[in-house]
Amino acid sequence: DIVMTQSPDSLAVSQGERATINCKSSQSVLYSSNNKNYLGWYQQKPGQPPKLLIYWASTRESGVPDRFSGSGSGTDFTLTISSLQAEDVAVYYCQQYYSIPHTFGQGTTLEI
Amino acid sequence: EVQLLESGGSLVEPGGSLRLSCAASGFTFSSYAMTWVRQAPGKGLEWVSGITDNGGSTYYVASVKGRFTISRDNSKNTLYLQMNSLRAEDTAIYYCAKAGNGSPYSAMVYWGQGTLVTVSS
Numbered sequence: 001d002i003v004m005t006q007s008p009d010s011l012a013v014s015q016g017e018r019a020t021i022n023c024k025s026s027q028s029v030l031y032s033s034n035n036k037n038y039l040g041w042y043q044q045k046p047g048q049p050p051k052l053l054i055y056w057a058s059t060r061e062s063g064v065p066d067r068f069s070g071s072g073s074g075t076d077f078t079l080t081i082s083s084l085q086a087e088d089v090a091v092y093y094c095q096q097y098y099s100i101p102h103t104f105g106q107g108t109t110l111e112i
Numbered sequence: 113e114v115q116l117l118e119s120g121g122s123l124v125e126p127g128g129s130l131r132l133s134c135a136a137s138g139f140t141f142s143s144y145a146m147t148w149v150r151q152a153p154g155k156g157l158e159w160v161s162g163i164t165d166n167g168g169s170t171y172y173v174a175s176v177k178g179r180f181t182i183s184r185d186n187s188k189n190t191l192y193l194q195m196n197s198l199r200a201e202d203t204a205i206y207y208c209a210k211a212g213n214g215s216p217y218s219a220m221v222y223w224g225q226g227t228l229v230t231v232s233s
Contacts, residue, residue, distance in 0.1 A: 001174075040219035042157075049207055049226055050149075050157065055219035093157055097217050101173040102147075102159040 002026050002096050006105035013112065019081040021108045023094035028074045031098065038098035041070055041079045044107075045090045053092075054079065086112060114138040114222045116208050121227030128198050128231070134191040134208030134224060142166070142186040145211035147220055148193050150204035150229075160206070161193065162216030171216055176202075198231045205229075 003026040013019040029038045037057035042050040052061045054070035057077055067082040081088055089112055094105040120132040134146070147162040161182040162171045170182050181194040191208050205228050209220035 038217065042220075044157075049223035050220075051223070052219055052221050055212065055221075061221065095157070095159070095219070097219060100162070100171045100216075102162070102216070104157040104159065107156045 001101055002029065002099055002103050004094055004096055004103050004105040006092075006094060006108045008108060009106065010109040010111065013081075013084045013110065015086060015112055016083050019084050019088070019110055021079045021092050021094075021110070023072075023077040023079070023105050025075045025077075025096055029096045029098035030074050037073055037077070038096055039070075039072070039077050040095045040097065041068075042093045042095065043088075043090045044093065050093065081110075084110075084112065114210065116210065116222060116224030118206065118208050118224045118227035121206060121229045123230045123232065124198055125233050126199060126231055129194070129196045130198065130229060132193040132195065132206055132208075132227060132229070134193075136189045136191065136210070139210070141184075141189040143214060145214055145216040145218060146182075146184060146191045147209045147211060147216060148182060148191075149207045149209055149220070149223075150202075151207070151226075152201075152204045155204075158204075162211075163191070164216060165214035169216075195229070198229075200231050203229060203231045 039057040041054040044050040058070045091107045115137045117135045148160040179197045205226040207226045210222040212218040
């Protein structure tokens with residue numbers, strides 16, 4: 001199985017400041033035939049199901065604010081929130097969908 | 113509007129069985145792969161199982177293989193998870209989620225609210 005490791009486990013950022021969450025996979029999730037990274041980012045607020053933010057490592061899902069961005073390729077990925085808002089307090093997960101099982105990172109708790 | 117409504121979760125004794133259902137609406141169900149993801153209390157997310165749009169291929173995490181069976185009825189717009197030989201470690205909220213296309217090799221673009229399964233004597 002591909003192991004997904006996020007860092008840090010928790011993060012406190014002031015409102016309006018930048019937040020950066022890292023995700024590393026134990027093997028590449030870049031599919032060479034289509035040059036796509038099979039990597040998604042999800043946001044989960046307390047008592048709610050997860051919500052897709054980013055897919056293909058850097059494509060923002062419809063309706064997601066543009067302060068959220070994803071980057072990286074191969075085994076190293078980053079989710080950046082450019083200017084943290086109060087409503088961004090949540091747990092963030094990366095997930096690879098390159099190989100079965102589609103494993104998640106352990107989650108990063110983002111606080112203000 | 114996409115809606116996914118899970119049901120069937122309850123308290124069950126170890127070794128027992130449950131069948132979860134996920135009723136889908138607001139999209140062409142037969143065109144999308146579907147998955148089940150679980151979350152133990154206070155823990156992270158664990159992908160459990162996936163199925164292609166036509167139900168022709170199914171996939172499982174090792175810990176449930178041989179005990180759980182995913183299926184779908186495209187005429188009823190419903191996804192199922194048959195859970196047998198349940199263990200305490202299967203206790204979790206079970207979410208159904210819609211893939212971005214017909215293949216499970218896709219991000220999960222929409223999630224239901226989940227149904228709680230508790231395995232305890």
